[in-house]
Amino acid sequence: MSATRQDDRSLRLSTALPHGGAPSVRAACHGPVGEGAGAGAPIVALAGSPNVGKSTLFNALTGLRATTGNWPGTTVDVGRGVWRFRSGDRVCDCASCDGDCAADAAREFTLVDLPGAYSLDPLSPDEQLTRTLLIDGPVGERPDAVVVAVDAAHLARSLFLVCQLRETTHRVIVALTMTDLARKAGVEVDSYALAEALGCPVVVVDPRRRTGLDNLTRAVRETLARVAPAPRTIGPAADDLAREDERFSWVEAAADAGTAESGDDRVSMSDRIDRYATHPVLGPLLFLAVMWVVFQITTTVAAPMQDALDQLFAGPLADVTRALLGAVGLGGTWVEGLLVDGLIAGVGMLLTFVPLMALMFVLLAVLEDSGYMARAAVVTDRLMRRLGLPGKAFLPLVVGFGCNVPAISATRIMGDVRQRILVSLLVPFTSCTARLTVYVMLGTVFFGPAAGTAVFAMYLASILAVVGVGLVLRTTLWRTMGAEPLVIELPPYQLPTARLTAAVTWMRLAGFLRTASGIIVATVCAVWLLQSVPAQSGYGFGEAPVENSVYGVAAQAIAPAFEPAGFGQWQTASALVVGFVAKEAVISSWAQTYAVAEPDEGEDPGDFGAAVTQAFEQSSGGHPLPAVAAFLWFLMAYTPCVATLAAQTREIGRRWMLFGVAIGLVVAWTGAVAVFQIGRLFW
Amino acid sequence: MCEVSLANVTTPLTLDAAPLGTPLVLMGTHPDSTVARRLASLGLRRGARVSLTQKLTTGGRIVSVGGGRVAIDARVLRGLAAEVAP
Numbered sequence: 001m002s003a004t005r006q007d008d009r010s011l012r013l014s015t016a017l018p019h020g021g022a023p024s025v026r027a028a029c030h031g032p033v034g035e036g037a038g039a040g041a042p043i044v045a046l047a048g049s050p051n052v053g054k055s056t057l058f059n060a061l062t063g064l065r066a067t068t069g070n071w072p073g074t075t076v077d078v079g080r081g082v083w084r085f086r087s088g089d090r091v092c093d094c095a096s097c098d099g100d101c102a103a104d105a106a107r108e109f110t111l112v113d114l115p116g117a118y119s120l121d122p123l124s125p126d127e128q129l130t131r132t133l134l135i136d137g138p139v140g141e142r143p144d145a146v147v148v149a150v151d152a153a154h155l156a157r158s159l160f161l162v163c164q165l166r167e168t169t170h171r172v173i174v175a176l177t178m179t180d181l182a183r184k185a186g187v188e189v190d191s192y193a194l195a196e197a198l199g200c201p202v203v204v205v206d207p208r209r210r211t212g213l214d215n216l217t218r219a220v221r222e223t224l225a226r227v228a229p230a231p232r233t234i235g236p237a238a239d240d241l242a243r244e245d246e247r248f249s250w251v252e253a254a255a256d257a258g259t260a261e262s263g264d265d266r267v268s269m270s271d272r273i274d275r276y277a278t279h280p281v282l283g284p285l286l287f288l289a290v291m292w293v294v295f296q297i298t299t300t301v302a303a304p305m306q307d308a309l310d311q312l313f314a315g316p317l318a319d320v321t322r323a324l325l326g327a328v329g330l331g332g333t334w335v336e337g338l339l340v341d342g343l344i345a346g347v348g349m350l351l352t353f354v355p356l357m358a359l360m361f362v363l364l365a366v367l368e369d370s371g372y373m374a375r376a377a378v379v380t381d382r383l384m385r386r387l388g389l390p391g392k393a394f395l396p397l398v399v400g401f402g403c404n405v406p407a408i409s410a411t412r413i414m415g416d417v418r419q420r421i422l423v424s425l426l427v428p429f430t431s432c433t434a435r436l437t438v439y440v441m442l443g444t445v446f447f448g449p450a451a452g453t454a455v456f457a458m459y460l461a462s463i464l465a466v467v468g469v470g471l472v473l474r475t476t477l478w479r480t481m482g483a484e485p486l487v488i489e490l491p492p493y494q495l496p497t498a499r500l501t502a503a504v505t506w507m508r509l510a511g512f513l514r515t516a517s518g519i520i521v522a523t524v525c526a527v528w529l530l531q532s533v534p535a536q537s538g539y540g541f542g543e544a545p546v547e548n549s550v551y552g553v554a555a556q557a558i559a560p561a562f563e564p565a566g567f568g569q570w571q572t573a574s575a576l577v578v579g580f581v582a583k584e585a586v587i588s589s590w591a592q593t594y595a596v597a598e599p600d601e602g603e604d605p606g607d608f609g610a611a612v613t614q615a616f617e618q619s620s621g622g623h624p625l626p627a628v629a630a631f632l633w634f635l636m637a638y639t640p641c642v643a644t645l646a647a648q649t650r651e652i653g654r655r656w657m658l659f660g661v662a663i664g665l666v667v668a669w670t671g672a673v674a675v676f677q678i679g680r681l682f683w
Numbered sequence: 684m685c686e687v688s689l690a691n692v693t694t695p696l697t698l699d700a701a702p703l704g705t706p707l708v709l710m711g712t713h714p715d716s717t718v719a720r721r722l723a724s725l726g727l728r729r730g731a732r733v734s735l736t737q738k739l740t741t742g743g744r745i746v747s748v749g750g751g752r753v754a755i756d757a758r759v760l761r762g763l764a765a766e767v768a769p
Contacts, residue, residue, distance in 0.1 A: 049724075118724030123717060154751040157726045185750055241712075248728060270752065271736050278754070280740040378754040382740045385756075486743060486756035487721050 042224050044083065044109045047130060047165075048149030049158050050116030051374075051491050053177040055079070056500065057149055057207035058113040061216075078129065079113035085217055109220065112143065115412075118157075120164045125420075126412040135168065145171040145224055147216070152182035152189045152204075153492065156255040162198060163247045163254075166232040171223045172200040175216055179204055181492050185268060187259060194258025199229060202258075208497050270492045274375065283379040290372070291459065294363045296452040298436075302356035303444070303451075309355070313348030334532065334542040342528040345591045347521060353437040353587075358509050360433055364402060365504040369496035373398055374488060381486045387470035388478060390414070390486055393423050397466060400430030401459070402508065404640045408647035418478050424652045425660045426470050428640045429667075431462035434583035438635055441587060445609040446616075446628050462636055469667060523578060523585040527551060527592055546593060565634065565669070566620040566627030566676035576634065582641040626679025630672040637668035699742060699760035703735045706768035713762040722763075725753050732768055 048054040062081030085107060112133070115126035120135055122128035134146065146165055150158040165172050176191055195202040201219040205212035232250070237243035276282050318340050325336045367373055377394040384393050393414060400407035407427045411420045431439075439458045443451035530551035534544035546552045547570065555574035562568045562576075571593045578589040594611040613624065620627035639645065639661050648657040695710045709731045713719040719728075726749040727733065737745040742757030 119720075121720060123721060154726075154749055156749050157724070157751060160724060182750075187750060244723065245729075248723070271747075274737050274745060274752070278737055278739055278745060280738060283740075378739060378743075381743070381754075381756065385741070485718055485759045486754060487718065487725070487759060488754045489725060490745065490752040490754055492752075 041082075042109050042144040043112060044220060045112045045114055045134060045143035045146045046149065047114045047134065047146055047161060048116060048175075049118050049151065049161060051489065052116070052149045052151040052158055053207050054116060054149040055113060057147075057175060057177065057205065058111060059503065060207040060210050060213060062111055078115070078133070081111050081113075083109040083111040083217070085214075117161060119160050124413055129412075134165070134170070139169075142170070145173060145220055147173045147175050147220065149175045149177050150202075152176050152179040153185050153187060155182075155187070155189060155194075155259060156251055159198070159251045159254055160247065162200070163232070163251050166199060167234060168231055169228050171226075171228050172198075173216070173219050173223055174198060174200060174202040176202055176204045177207060180206065181494065185492070190258050190260055194254065197254035197257040199232065208500055268492065270371070270490070273493055274490070277372065277375045278378050283375070287376055287379050290367070292456050294360070294367075296456070297363060298356055298360045298452075298455075300452055302359050302440075305355035306352045306440075309348075309352040313344055313352065317348065318344050337532070337542055338525070338528050342524050342592055343521065345588075347524060347588060353440070354509070354513070356436070356440060357433055358505060360436065361402075361505040361508045362501060365501045365508075366496045368504070369494070369500055371491045371493045374490050377488055378486070378490070383467065385486075386474075387422070387426075387467065388474045389419055389423065389470070393419065396423055396427060397430050400427040400432065401462075402433055403511070404428055404430065404432050404644040405647045408644065408651050411651060421652045421656055422470065422473055422478060424648055425473065425656065425663065426466050428644055428648075428660060428664055429462060429465040429469060429637060431459055431636050432583065432640055434641070435635060437584065438586050439632060442612070442628055442632060445612060446625060458632055458636060461633060465637055465667060465671075469663060523581055524588050524592060527578060527589045530554075531593070551593075561669075562634075562672075563619070564677070565630040565672035566623060566680070567616065567631045567634075567672075569615045569619040571615055572619065572631065576638070579635065580639055580642070582643070583635070586635070620676070620680070623676070623680035623683055625683045626676045629679055630676035633675050634668040634672040637671055638664045695764040695766050697761050698733075698735065698744065698746070698755075698763040698765055699757045701735055701765060703738070703744075705734060707733050707735075707765040708768045709733060710764040710766055713759065715762065718759060718762070722755075722759075726751065727753065727763070733765065 046054055046058055058079060058081065061083045114130045114133060117127040117130040119127075120131050122131050134142065148158075148162050148165065150162065162172060162174060174195070176189060176194075179189060182189060189204075191202040191204055201223060203212060203216045203219045205216050207213075234243075234246065237246055277286060279286075321340055321344060322331065322336060325331050325333075325339065330336060373395070376398065380394045381390070384390060387393075393411075395413065396407045396410035399410045404427050407430065408424050411423045411427070414420050414423065435458075436455065439455045440451065443454040447454040531546050531549045532542040532544075533550045534540070534548060535550045535553040536544065536548050539548065547556065551574060552570060555570040555577065558577060559568045559570040559573040562573050567573070571590065574593060575586045575590040579586040590612070591608050594608055616624040616627045616631075645657055645661065648660055698707070701707055709727060709729055711729050713722055722728065727746065731748055733746050733748045735744045736747050736752065739745065739754060739756075742760070743755055744757075744760060746753050746755055
């Protein structure tokens with residue numbers, strides 16, 4: 001398989017193109033986030049360097065939930081939303097403006113969130129997308145105005161894009177963000193002087209605290225009402241270098257004019273923290289400690305809440321449902337089986353993990369918003385370099401620990417095609433939060449008070465798989481691949497805001513719940529149906545024991561493949577098959593299987609933990625702990641879900657996706673067999 | 684690779700050998716044009732005032748430029764000539 005043959009495919013961008021033509025902001029109506037305003041509404045593009053608060057501004061203006069994070073390269077897709085004027089917004093010069101005064105003016109805009117770009121000279125696919133949407137498309141396809149988010153704390157760096165846009169016919173409005181951080185760093189920006197130097201409006205906004213937004217609305221509205229300004233006049237240049245020098249001189253002059261005081265030489269709080277966070281020895285130790293604390297807090301704090309929810313679903317809710325169904329004459333029928341043993345047992349078990357997921361998302365949001373994740377990329381650079389990858393490859397891999405699907409998209413921050421393919425193949429080995437549910441369940445059942453450490457060990461195993469598979473691929477398929485140099489911007493540390501943390505947490509939790517209510521319910525129903533259809537004659541629908549159902553017979557055919565790994569019971573194998581669709585479905589289908597199966601003598605049919613313990617005892621020949629460890633390894637390493645496969649197909653093509661599936665199954669099975677066979681010698 | 688005393692330095696040195704905390708001025712651009720463009724977009728171009736604030740693994744440094752901080756590995760630093768700022 002050749003990497004170069006995939007170049008075009010891997011450069012494909014996910015912007016939806018209804019007309020099948022080149023990407024444009026007018027065609028990009030169906031990005032991953034939201035829909036636009038009405039057909040006649042002006043289209044405003046939101047551009048800016050990476051990590052200047054662009055997506056936070058997008059969310060504040062549209063009320064949507066684009067992915068945000070305090071690291072460069074958070075946005076790699078195009079988001080789209082409606083920028084509506086809010087009641088009471090002062091959006092014009094009227095004495096008592098409520099936004100309704102100018103009937104002939106636009107009442108709303110379509111806002112398009114573009115990937116971060118330092119300039120219009122792209123070095124990666126996400127930057128190429130920004131250039132294509134702003135510059136390369138036909139004039140009629142371009143946005144009506146461009147809002148450029150500019151970091152007040154790093155003015156000169158952020159203005160290069162403004163400089164290049166001012167050489168075009170675009171209407172440009174500068175949204176000055178992070179003025180609070182600039183002030184702390186001793187930098188005072190005079191927005192009026194800056195506007196004069198740039199030749200376009202400059203508006204101070206704080207999207208994290210939602211201030212200055214009406215002023216920005218007003219500036220855009222006024223700019224749209226005027227004719228487009230004449231492009232910046234530029235003299236002839238001898239070559240590209242001379243042209244860039246001229247631009248930098250213009251940028252510096254504008255920054256000097258707009259900056260009252262520069263705090264360049266100050267030793268900041270961020271510098272003091274970085275002495276430890278990026279220290280060659282302490283940095284990696286701190287990184288491991290932070291991750292360990294995250295998993296400890298997640299598992300220990302969530303445990304009592306999980307128990308309470310578990311008791312609610314398994315007890316009162318199931319009992320009330322049974323009583324209600326009995327009252328209407330449906331007791332003991334297939335309806336009771338579907339509702340109580342299927343939906344309540346399966347979905348209920350999954351929902352008990354909501355507190356755990358919420359806690360994990362809060363902690364990760366705090367780490368992301370604080371700016372620590374960019375340091376983590378620096379700390380892990382040495383490791384990444386061994387794989388022929390730059391330190392910033394760590395960022396999509398970190399995203400993968402939340403969910404593999406956006407992580408695959410995030411590989412676009414990398415310039416080299418082969419590096420993107422390699423990272424896309426490694427992302428499925430990063431342990432997403434859906435897998436966390438199974439770790440916690442089995443960890444609690446088999447390791448008791450050490451469950452947190454067991455979960456942490458699974459994340460270390462995940463990192464081990466990433467590194468191991470990366471090294472193998474690097475030394476076989478991509479021997480000539482050179483490592484991209486480490487050049488990564490470190491944003492200042494900041495205190496995470498409650499609003500942003502809550503918004504990011506809710507966005508991710510809602511995604512989890514959507515999956516629970518969509519894929520999981522469908523899977524639970526499918527599993528229930530397969531369990532109800534008998535595979536042998538002599539049984540009616542829903543009458544056969546599960547092991548004699550279509551589901552049970554199919555699982556029994558697969559189960560022997562897992563015997564060398566110590567978990568060759570058909571119930572366990574069936575959960576893994578369902579997990580191919582989505583890992584969230586593993587627990588639910590597993591719970592469903594045991595709820596439906598005939599309990600052994602003396603076994604409480606509702607005691608899922610006891611049933612699983614017994615299954616591992618039996619299948620492992622008396623070595624349940626190595627069998628559980630092998631099972632967890634398999635679960636961590638094989639295909640995460642069908643959505644990840646779809647994302648891989650989109651980014652690197654079908655052949656590489658299938659290659660990735662094969663690698664995952666090989667690593668999962670061989671690793672699981674090795675863990676069990678070696679482990680049973682000691683446990 | 685070793686840091687040098689800058690007490691009487693008048694000739695350019697590369698950033699990988701410069702000591703922490705000393706104000707420096709970049710003397711040229713990186714020989715790799717792609718890297719040079721990336722550095723320039725972060726403010727690291729000829730004439731920029733920089734200083735090194737922190738050592739990283741494998742010889743990299745955190746470079747302070749224009750109020751911002753950029754982590755750069757040793758290989759790139761070796762391609763950046765600088766002199767002590769006046």
